[in-house]
Amino acid sequence: MSRCDIKRYRRRVPRWEQGSGERLRAAALELFREQGFEDTSVVEIARRARVTNRTFFRYFPDKREVLFADADDLRAALVQEILRGPEITDPLGVVVRVLARHDWEGLAPRGALRERRAVIAANPELLERDLVKQHAMASAFVEALVRRGVDEGVAPVAARVGIQLFLTAYERWLDAAGGEEDLVALTDDLLATLGTLALTGPARVAPDAR
Amino acid sequence: MSRCDIKRYRRRVPRWEQGSGERLRAAALELFREQGFEDTSVVEIARRARVTNRTFFRYFPDKREVLFADADDLRAALVQEILRGPEITDPLGVVVRVLARHDWEGLAPRGALRERRAVIAANPELLERDLVKQHAMASAFVEALVRRGVDEGVAPVAARVGIQLFLTAYERWLDAAGGEEDLVALTDDLLATLGTLALTGPARVAPDAR
DNA sequence: GGAGTGATGTCACGGTGTGACATCACGGTA
DNA sequence: TACCGTGATGTCACACCGTGACATCACTCC
Numbered sequence: 396m397s398r399c400d401i402k403r404y405r406r407r408v409p410r411w412e413q414g415s416g417e418r419l420r421a422a423a424l425e426l427f428r429e430q431g432f433e434d435t436s437v438v439e440i441a442r443r444a445r446v447t448n449r450t451f452f453r454y455f456p457d458k459r460e461v462l463f464a465d466a467d468d469l470r471a472a473l474v475q476e477i478l479r480g481p482e483i484t485d486p487l488g489v490v491v492r493v494l495a496r497h498d499w500e501g502l503a504p505r506g507a508l509r510e511r512r513a514v515i516a517a518n519p520e521l522l523e524r525d526l527v528k529q530h531a532m533a534s535a536f537v538e539a540l541v542r543r544g545v546d547e548g549v550a551p552v553a554a555r556v557g558i559q560l561f562l563t564a565y566e567r568w569l570d571a572a573g574g575e576e577d578l579v580a581l582t583d584d585l586l587a588t589l590g591t592l593a594l595t596g597p598a599r600v601a602p603d604a605r
Numbered sequence: 606m607s608r609c610d611i612k613r614y615r616r617r618v619p620r621w622e623q624g625s626g627e628r629l630r631a632a633a634l635e636l637f638r639e640q641g642f643e644d645t646s647v648v649e650i651a652r653r654a655r656v657t658n659r660t661f662f663r664y665f666p667d668k669r670e671v672l673f674a675d676a677d678d679l680r681a682a683l684v685q686e687i688l689r690g691p692e693i694t695d696p697l698g699v700v701v702r703v704l705a706r707h708d709w710e711g712l713a714p715r716g717a718l719r720e721r722r723a724v725i726a727a728n729p730e731l732l733e734r735d736l737v738k739q740h741a742m743a744s745a746f747v748e749a750l751v752r753r754g755v756d757e758g759v760a761p762v763a764a765r766v767g768i769q770l771f772l773t774a775y776e777r778w779l780d781a782a783g784g785e786e787d788l789v790a791l792t793d794d795l796l797a798t799l800g801t802l803a804l805t806g807p808a809r810v811a812p813d814a815r
Numbered sequence: 816g817g818a819g820t821g822a823t824g825t826c827a828c829g830g831t832g833t834g835a836c837a838t839c840a841c842g843g844t845a
Numbered sequence: 846t847a848c849c850g851t852g853a854t855g856t857c858a859c860a861c862c863g864t865g866a867c868a869t870c871a872c873t874c875c
Contacts (some may be wrong), residue, residue: 447824452863487802528738552798555769563761588762591801592697646830656854662832
């Protein structure tokens, strides 16, 4: 047995199990599904992850955040898409497409996404946190659009409206039982719907000023 | 002294002060402005309102809700506007106008609305709750629109997009220093902006199907 | 071999929110 | 006049959330 072997052996028996963060996330999702968010305590989650209370809060700032750990990375990635893409002549379209073309099933299979949504929908506190993430996404998009030269008056409308459109499509996408619906097609539908909506009103296009 | 007089005297010295709810709301707003949301405890709020901890939670389900007590009434009132108004041929316009024409300054003078917004914006937990109220508003609007005969595929888009437009206008309205800007005019601007945005994209209007 | 690092545990503590029960002015009723 | 709800409040105990301070100890580097 060379020293190298010993080292390898040691690596395999560290003082603590590795991947506590992942174990905590998995344990939390399981417990939330089994018995609901309110009825599972952080101590319980930590116990199932073979870790203590305190460690949970070192990985996640609060109990809800354990379900939204990806959100920051996701936001950063989508913002990068906006910043790196071709010149923006159609801000609303850019926002919607960046969202719709993202590889959501790469995050988790659609069934898992559905379950996650069910868990969130079942609890007001989690819904609350979900909305915050959407809001943060919108703010980041506004900033990115402006940096790409979109008018400061237009960017907030494009970002917020675009996100709402996408979310509506995403809902339908998850609800689609067959799993054959395409997110891009769904958002295109909604863009068309919005087009007719925006034109229905009395003389809304081509305002004199601005 | 007639019996009536005694009664009146007794009415003026009830066992406890009346209007605890209002006192709690006022105390909370004051303290949040003075020292921030996180740095004021419920015990502190209750003390300033000459009441206990426990009484606070009998009036408000949690610490944040003390700032959003009106939200339910507001939502109900606006939904009534949608339900009682004339036939809906322009759902997006209806949503935006119902919101823009509401008497916001009747709720509180604009300065107070600004301060309330500042308090909310200064704290993530309050922002979170604010977003929930917006979400509830959107859901209620969708239901109301559908009840008024708007297509089920169209209603969510109209409600969500309309609310986002209004919120953008509301922000600008509060930011307007002079106080001369008109909410309806601001939302009309944004509707126009949206009109151009929806038309900028490639061949988005008049889709073949649906 | 010794010092530093980093992930974890342990403990104490203040704040949040709730259930159970006590208190007591008020209003009605016999 | 006496009695009995009722309803708003207080009191108390408690579980849970989240944090600061400090201890532990494998691992790494020098």
